[in-house]
Amino acid sequence: MTQPSSSARRVLRWVRRFVAVAVSVCALAGAVRLVVPASGSAAGEPPGVRRQLAFLREALEAGAGDEAQALFPEGFFFLHALYGLSWVELGLREPPGERSQALREARWALERLDSPSGRAPFSPGLTPPYGVFYQGWCNWLRGGVLSLQPEGRRDPAEARRFAGDSAALGAAFDSSPSPYLAAYPGQSWPVDSTVAVASLRLHDALLPPRFGATVERWLREVRRRLDPRTGLLPHRADPGTGEPVEVARGSSQSMIQRFLVDVDPAFAAEQYVRFRDRYVATPLGLGPAVREYPEGVDGPADVDSGPLPLGVSLSATVVTLGAAQAHGDAPLAAALAGYGELAGLPIDTPWSKRYAFGLLPIGDAFLVWSKTARPWVSRPQDPPPPSVTWWWRVPLLLLLAALGAAPWLAALRRRAAA
Template sequence: MSQPPSAARRAWGWARLLLAVVVSACALAGVVRLTVPATAGTSGEPPGVRRQLAFLRAALDTGAGDEAQALFPEGYFFLHALYGLSWVELGMREPADGRSRALREARWALSRLDSPAGRAPFSPGLTPPYGVFYRGWSNWLRGGVLSLEPAGRRDPAEVRRFAEDSAALGAAFDASASPYLAAYPGQAWPVDSTVAVASLRLHDAILPARFGGTVERWLREVGRRLDPRTGLLPHRADPGGGAPAEVARGSSQSMIQRFLVDVDPAFAAEQYARFRELYVVTPLGLGPVVREYPEGVDGPADVDSGPLPLGVSLSATVVTLGAAQAHSDAPLASALAGYGELAGLPVDTPWTKRYAFGLLPIGDAFLAWAKTARPWVARPPSAPAATVSWWWRTPLLILLTALAAAPWLPALRRRLRPAARG
């Protein structure tokens, strides 16, 4: 027996009402996420990061590292490294006697990098062994762990390992005709060498200095091998002589700009200004976001960039948040964080926080690391001239408000129509 038409109409009316409430609630939640501060600068603790790390640790304990490895060659390594580095960043914000958890978690992550699984993608036959990517990121995390403890309380074995690994990196740079060491056989990416050189600066900040000459030579050689189109470090370089092999790209520049400030603040400021000019955009009036290729250049997407709608790289946009913080560019950092709170579809509980419903923990790891960014060696630089105005949210707020109101407009028109006839 079919349902009476009046009952069907009532059911349809309730369904439409429920849909309207859901759409409006989601839009208004977007307004809140877009306007509530999502960063805390370089001194305070960014909101939600500890809950992100709680989610990440649970994910790592249930195989997220292996899943990330299936997505790209450094997935296992990066997920553990970023988890450990984020804990170092939080530990640096705490008093010296309150860093036990940060040290424990960072050391746990470092032990995973030192494992066969952590070294598996890399070649022991490179110089230094396992290549500059593995050595540079591991050395940076190891130095971060040492930075959390007063000099008199550091583990001598940890100090010795950091000094030895730094020496191996320094010797490799000194012996190389190129400032860009290989990460894999026959392949060199300047971003990897930038991380490694920053770790040498970190060594000289916490142990007796020995790599000043190495770093100065590296800077001179880099200055001779900039990407001619952009004036920035190239995305990929010839492994022999270091000549640029690919135009500078957002996915690597966003990391370079974060680390370069600890290598040479003056050079970093010039590079950051150029990067921001060429890559930070507001397509369709929405943003800011970060292009993978400079304006006027289009190129293919890959595992580093992810999909490129309108030329925009989500991964570069997330990591640029950290670069902006490292350069004291609070307006851009705040805007990128706010945009991420809207577009990242975060799911909050009292204990955890995850983005994109937690489907890609590596994205959560990059975002947690970006939100906690600040220089480790250099003093925080002076704020650059702002390029993001206070009203950047306005187009998005208008769009969200219209979306919240749209489901109720037909009912409003029906109510107003009899009054208009009268």
């Protein structure tokens, strides 16, 4: 067998060194991302979110909404809605005179929802028209646009539209025997009605109140129809009676907990701790993540949950970051944000930031919306007892240290033997 030449051996040696250095640098970068704070406070702006929104706007203009629509039924809608809502979140952190960009971008997103493309997946024959999913999210964003405008200087047409759409939602809830309105013909998900009811609370915070009785009735009916296994709102309900037909799941619970705090803070606090205790897990001991099904229950993955490695839903984990922030659970929010900085493979430039190489902008939209989360209407109860400590990072840091050191072990053994 021909031996490699000395020059070939030198090239091979330099290649091995380059790979070793690259692996070690990546491990070090991962460790830094894991420990540097990635979530914001209630008043402060989370780091990097404006650059994420810059990436999303560019992606939307390049057709990302249509691409997301091909992946799941509400892809176009969600991508625009979350973009607009994230700008509202940022605008609400700014002085009233400095909200022009946030207001402009939120209005742009709302216009895209209020279009044939935005309404395409939904049925105009439902009550309210196009269903509670479409009307609830649109009404929440419409209220957010109004929130960015100083009282007394709000656009009259936007205020009338918000009042009218809220009245249609309120009438639909008042006339329904179930607290859970249909999102599609014959299909009802409690999370969609939770968003819609939160928008009625937002109406009463911005305009003359009129939906207090509607919301209180909704809460009474919801408490009578909780999932018997978990004590939480079910994932799916019978469209006629509202009775649970599917166990509570992480993909919908993570969003319910985000909105329920603006409907009834006390009830929301009870529900949040119950959810956190049953769904937040540490698979293989590596960081917090959110299960799609409660402990002891197995179920299939679907378009809501995404793939379920070790029973964990990546989408539920991302959205739970926002729920934790909305409930003042800073330790869990910080842990989920830090884990996302490590596992999300972010590409960070001075102009934009994207995760997973920017291949799925809908994931970036959910993440930026979660990072900016805080209540719009209510003050949450006292923060829940912490469920994670700083030590959750230790197994991941040890794993990264081993990964960074591994390429050098053979050379160190040779040197020690020489």
